Amino acid sequence: MISLAGRDILHAWGKFVFTGVGLGLLIGVTLTMAGVYRGMVDDAKVLLSNSGADLWVVQKDTLGPYAESSSLYDDTYRGILGMPGVARAANVTYLTTQVRHGDRDVRAMVVGILPNGPGEPGYLVAGRQITRSHYEAVADIATKFKLGERIQIRRNRYTVVGLTRRMVSSSGDPMVFIPLKDAQEAQFLKDNDAIINQRGRTAANPAFNRPGVPGLLDAVIASQSGNPFVNAVLVQIKPGFTAEEVADPIRRWKRLQVYTRAQMEEILVAKLIATSSKQIGMFLVILAIVSAAIVAFIIYTLTLGKIREIAVLKLIGTRNRTISSMILQQALGLGVIGFVVGKISATFWAPMFPKYVLLEPGDAARGFIATMVICALASVLAIRAALKVDPAEAIGG
Amino acid sequence: MKRFPASRRTISLVAVLALLAAAFGYVALRSGPFTPIPVTVTTVESKAIAPSLFGIGTVEARYTYRIGPTVAGRVKLVHVNVGDMVEAGQQVAEVDPVDLDDRIASQEASLKRAQSSVLAAEAQVRDGAARKTYAETQARRYDELQQKQFVSEEADEAKRQEHQIALANFDAANANLNAARQDIARLRADRDGLIQQRANLRLVAPVNGLVVARDAEPGTTVVAGQAIVEIIDPTSLWVNVRFDQSRAFGLRADLSTTIVLRSQAHKTISGHVARVEPRADAVTEETLAKVVFDQTPEHLPPLGELAEVTVALPELAAAPAVPNAAIKHLDGKTGVWVIEGDALTFVPVRVGASDLDGRVQILEGLKVGDRVVVYSRRDINAHSRIKIVDSLTGNKP
Numbered sequence: 142m143i144s145l146a147g148r149d150i151l152h153a154w155g156k157f158v159f160t161g162v163g164l165g166l167l168i169g170v171t172l173t174m175a176g177v178y179r180g181m182v183d184d185a186k187v188l189l190s191n192s193g194a195d196l197w198v199v200q201k202d203t204l205g206p207y208a209e210s211s212s213l214y215d216d217t218y219r220g221i222l223g224m225p226g227v228a229r230a231a232n233v234t235y236l237t238t239q240v241r242h243g244d245r246d247v248r249a250m251v252v253g254i255l256p257n258g259p260g261e262p263g264y265l266v267a268g269r270q271i272t273r274s275h276y277e278a279v280a281d282i283a284t285k286f287k288l289g290e291r292i293q294i295r296r297n298r299y300t301v302v303g304l305t306r307r308m309v310s311s312s313g314d315p316m317v318f319i320p321l322k323d324a325q326e327a328q329f330l331k332d333n334d335a336i337i338n339q340r341g342r343t344a345a346n347p348a349f350n351r352p353g354v355p356g357l358l359d360a361v362i363a364s365q366s367g368n369p370f371v372n373a374v375l376v377q378i379k380p381g382f383t384a385e386e387v388a389d390p391i392r393r394w395k396r397l398q399v400y401t402r403a404q405m406e407e408i409l410v411a412k413l414i415a416t417s418s419k420q421i422g423m424f425l426v427i428l429a430i431v432s433a434a435i436v437a438f439i440i441y442t443l444t445l446g447k448i449r450e451i452a453v454l455k456l457i458g459t460r461n462r463t464i465s466s467m468i469l470q471q472a473l474g475l476g477v478i479g480f481v482v483g484k485i486s487a488t489f490w491a492p493m494f495p496k497y498v499l500l501e502p503g504d505a506a507r508g509f510i511a512t513m514v515i516c517a518l519a520s521v522l523a524i525r526a527a528l529k530v531d532p533a534e535a536i537g538g
Numbered sequence: 539m540k541r542f543p544a545s546r547r548t549i550s551l552v553a554v555l556a557l558l559a560a561a562f563g564y565v566a567l568r569s570g571p572f573t574p575i576p577v578t579v580t581t582v583e584s585k586a587i588a589p590s591l592f593g594i595g596t597v598e599a600r601y602t603y604r605i606g607p608t609v610a611g612r613v614k615l616v617h618v619n620v621g622d623m624v625e626a627g628q629q630v631a632e633v634d635p636v637d638l639d640d641r642i643a644s645q646e647a648s649l650k651r652a653q654s655s656v657l658a659a660e661a662q663v664r665d666g667a668a669r670k671t672y673a674e675t676q677a678r679r680y681d682e683l684q685q686k687q688f689v690s691e692e693a694d695e696a697k698r699q700e701h702q703i704a705l706a707n708f709d710a711a712n713a714n715l716n717a718a719r720q721d722i723a724r725l726r727a728d729r730d731g732l733i734q735q736r737a738n739l740r741l742v743a744p745v746n747g748l749v750v751a752r753d754a755e756p757g758t759t760v761v762a763g764q765a766i767v768e769i770i771d772p773t774s775l776w777v778n779v780r781f782d783q784s785r786a787f788g789l790r791a792d793l794s795t796t797i798v799l800r801s802q803a804h805k806t807i808s809g810h811v812a813r814v815e816p817r818a819d820a821v822t823e824e825t826l827a828k829v830v831f832d833q834t835p836e837h838l839p840p841l842g843e844l845a846e847v848t849v850a851l852p853e854l855a856a857a858p859a860v861p862n863a864a865i866k867h868l869d870g871k872t873g874v875w876v877i878e879g880d881a882l883t884f885v886p887v888r889v890g891a892s893d894l895d896g897r898v899q900i901l902e903g904l905k906v907g908d909r910v911v912v913y914s915r916r917d918i919n920a921h922s923r924i925k926i927v928d929s930l931t932g933n934k935p
Contacts, residue, residue: 263917377870
């Protein structure tokens with residue numbers, strides 16, 4: 142038995158394949174949009190994984206350190222280290238800022254870490270981890286910094302000693318890791334003009350600048366220029382303890398807010414990126430509906446374009462089943478080509494996006510099934526139209 | 539029942555479909571969960587490590603002389619300006635003596651008056667002595683006359699009494715003379731005291747040095763102990779360095795160091811550790827040390843300039859060493875990923891000393907010749923499929 146569908150496709154294969162490719166690009170866009178959404182959620186999750194923490198200790202009654210600002214005294218970690226079940230605890234600071242390199246500046250999240258502590262990047266792609274306690278940086282490769290380059294964060298210059306990958310903030314900014322002491326300074330340090338103005342303002346205050354008390358002004362200025370704060374304490378727990386078992390005593394006795402991994406994920410995904418991910422999600426839904434409609438129309442018009450041929454087939458006594466299966470096969474074939482082209486194009490253009498686009502195999506599978514279902518449904522419309530054709534049209538119209 | 543004719547159309551269609559299928563296969567293998575993670579591998583080598591410590595500090599003068607009056611007063615003159623070199627004993631400032639000069643003049647006058655009083659007392663003594671001699675002679679003569687019964691006993695008694703009175707007057711005159719002389723000594727001491735006080739208001743440099751601050755101008759009232767000028771000994775410059783406590787082990791006096799001043803970042807200056815402070819900074823968790831320049835720098839760095847100090851520790855015996863990028867933390871354990879054949883195993887290790895170039899000695903867990911993963915494109919686990927490459931960033935690490 143000859144394949145009617147195959148014959149028909151062969152008859153005008155260029156048209157068929159190009160329609161498939163066009164459809165594919167549309168499916169590619171839909172898959173990419175799904176990837177953008179997944180990437181957004183993944184950015185939030187990868188931020189948590191990369192911090193290497195099991196618990197986040199932050200200022201009481203805040204959602205810090207990612208979703209809200211939080212500040213703790215930098216000696217808080219000492220008390221936390223003594224709590225049951227705590228294996229390691231380390232201060233950390235986060236600051237989103239412009240990192241300058243030559244004429245260029247890059248928006249990055251500057252993370253202050255303790256060398257060898259939790260919070261250090263878990264893997265590198267080049268260079269080494271920070272060894273000096275000042276003025277070294279490990280940067281995400283997305284910043285396009287190279288090993289050995291000198292970058293400027295606020296007032297100080299740092300040498301890039303290591304490169305890592307996929308270390309991003311929840312908004313997708315690449316991270317730059319620097320030693321904690323420098324980061325504390327960077328977070329607090331005002332520009333020189335502001336410092337001088339502040340000194341002048343203090344000196345103008347008669348309460349601080351008293352002629353009878355030499356040295357008072359200096360003492361006040363010194364006390365204004367210290368920053369004993371960090372944003373959070375990252376805690377790793379000992380094996381054999383659950384996160385809640387460790388978190389509870391800290392909440393109760395240290396009177397600090399403690400988040401477990403699950404709670405943190407909830408905060409990031411449900412609160413921090415909620416609106417923007419919903420925005421993308423909405424767009425994804427509309428795009429999927431539009432794609433489905435376009436697929437259906439294309440198949441319908443393809444069939445209508447062949448009305449005369451179908452009438453001839455009917456005239457020579459072809460059975461309805463054969464005609465239906467021809468249309469269905471063509472629709473599914475179009476769907477397969479479209480999906481394959483879509484998947485390929487999405488994979489190739491995804492890395493070009495400035496933010497991470499995560500193409501999940503699960504999404505691809507769902508996309509494939511959806512494409513097939515839509516094609517099948519669309520072909521039903523076309524089949525109905527085809528079956529209603531009067532064989533006489535082959536001779537007449 | 540015949541096959542499709544192997545026409546050019548069929549061949550082109552098959553070719554296009556085959557191309558699509560090949561591209562799809564490539565995409566599926568390269569971007570899915572089946573993609574191997576590119577990693578770089580190094581062989582554990584036995585290496586001698588020369589650990590170093592890195593700290594930052596500020597340039598300070600070992601000796602700072604803050605010169606000011608010992609009593610409150612108004613500044614009359616300041617003879618030196620910031621940047622002047624002064625010699626030991628050179629007058630640098632003067633405090634207004636107010637009435638001190640007048641008081642000295644008054645004392646001088648009193649002294650002169652006292653000297654006149656001494657002359658008067660001396661004259662009285664001479665007068666007394668003359669009266670005493672005369673009365674003595676008279677008394678003796680009347681004694682003899684009385685023995686010969688020429689004068690009455692009463693007259694003799696009277697002469698004897700006159701003699702007694704003359705003696706007493708003489709003693710009194712002598713005492714007066716002594717008192718007048720004591721008065722001179724007292725007045726002279728008073729005057730000398732005032733002159734000393736006057737000299738104390740002229741502030742002199744205690745050593746050869748450099749004026750670094752001029753804190754008060756003529757007319758300013760300063761309290762006791764408040765500095766008018768500050769002088770440092772420029773040959774006594776040193777760097778007050780702070781080392782992170784967690785990486786300050788092995789720091790001791792006499793270790794050689796290299797100093798890089800912020801203003802001369804391209805130039806290293808040699809120095810050595812003068813002493814490690816017995817008292818560390820408990821708030822900032824830093825160990826303090828003083829580092830002196832081996833030779834006083836030609837261009838004196840300004841006090842307070844930031845300096846980076848690297849302290850070279852003695853070289854350690856050779857031991858298996860790996861780059862610090864290879865050290866990973868997994869489930870609370872520190873270890874490395876070892877490749878045996880195709881299998882990845884996480885081997886817990888005990889790490890020893892490390893140097894600033896990021897090489898870490900492994901005390902336990904690895905042997906020379908083991909192959910360990912250094913860089914990876916993603917986090918790896920025991921089930922990861924890996925592909926060994928030379929470099930992850932394109933250029934050689």
